[in-house]
Amino acid sequence: MRLYRPIGYRELELIANSQFLAFPPRLPSQPIFYPVLNLDYAIQIAKDWNTTDPNSGYAGFVTQFDVDDTYVFQFEVQIVGSSQVHKELWIPAEDLVEFNQHILGEIKIVAAYYGDGFVGKTDTNTNLPIAIDRSIESIESGM
Secondary structure: OEEEEEEOHHHHHHHHHOOOOOOOOOOOOOOEEOOEOOHHHHHHHHHHOHHHOHHHOOEEEEEEEEEOHHHHOOOOEEEOOOOOOOEEEOEEHHHHHHHHHOEEEEEEEEEEEEOOOOOOOEOOOOOOEHHHHHHHHHHHHOO
16 A cells, blocks of 8 residues: 655654664654555645644655555554545554554655745755755665
């Protein structure tokens, strides 16, 4: 199943540190990990919420990744707004390590958005923060 996850800058750094293979553990205030089922919903969160949030570094990113169908189908789809768009899976925080083991391939960044409060430089070719862009280059070159 293809899933999406809207994230902020710090979470992007942690995903990059995992070589784009895993999502970081949840904070104590985050009892669930919620990937979403469609790109439009992920974009809405990244663009409208993360870019205005100081804890997200005033930046929002959309990740895309595939998870083994057999594993992921154990989680019930949650509708949190419009039944056409706002669909999530709720993964308990204590299950995230196992969830990460069922990700197929790498976690990809498919969109990036920046709010007025964002501090940093972005690569004009990739639209990613330069520090993250360099992490990707290191992985691709085998460094």
